[in-house]
Amino acid sequence: MKKFCSNWMQSLIAGVAVAGVLGVAYWSFVGLPENPTFSATTQTVANSSSPTTDLAPQLLNITVYRTPTCGCCQGWVEHIKQNGFQVTDIVKPESEIQTIRQKHNLPSDLTSCHTSEIAGYLVEGHIPVADVKRLISQKPNIAGISVPGMPIGTPGMEMGDRQQSFDVFAFKKDGQTRVFNSYKF
Template sequence: MKISKTVLATLVFLVPSFATSVVAEPPARGESESLPEMVVYHDPACGCCGKWMEHMREAGFVIRAETGNDMRLVKQQFNVPASLQSCHTAEVGGYAIEGHVPAADVKRLLAEQPDVAGIAVPGMPMGSPGMEYDGNKRQKFDVLSFDKTGETAVFSQYEARLK
């Protein structure tokens, strides 16, 4: 079977461009493992939520932002105790992530898979991811785990930095 020069020329140009268009992008910043998609529920006007999502993207997470939800119901759905609530709630790997939790703690949660509903940074501590200010300074804050009954435990601690 003979292939015409026109068909052959068309294939030469189409096949490489098709192959290029279906190649997936490599994980961010040299991440070797594949991280699950993170769904973040937040108010679209919240600036610190956007900064926190950028922190997660830089750590290799793929983010799907959801706005326009009744945040009270979202927090209820993920069993986030009232005392731990913050400005945004995320779901990743079956866990709730509440507030300005550092990416390293989310990765640890996914690696260890403890029997908890999620982890949280209550409030909005200055210097936590998304709440950066004045260089490298931060308030002391804890990352707390919580279960479906509202029981909490310290998951990790971050000391204050004055400089």
């Protein structure tokens, strides 16, 4: 039984790693859809932080749901902690995280490796902290925001100086999406 569990865990870890690499390769090759009717702000992740002093402390409480085998998710958790958020970090099986995504009607093409809830919004993936702060301070009429896949250079996905351009998408409960912010490198 012990050998079975060890082999199973090794297979699971290898599968998650392969899925991450394939996801990055897919989004790099295909790219993400643009919404020409929405004017997005373009900036870099490095200049994306904003002070948390403008936000009430209770607004900075975030719950993060991640699987036990994902290291990049832990990197994102550290990113938001370093920027003043109080984090409840919950490790769950993927099936339970999918249920949380469904509750907020996250379109399947906007999924990533971890899911968070803050102030009634869903926050999916490796989103820069400035976009989370903008979401909770502006309170737009949306269900949440997402960075699909795992773009290189996003918080938690750092790989030296390598950075991949990416968009942060806003989505509504009815499935409508638009670009919330854009990062070009």
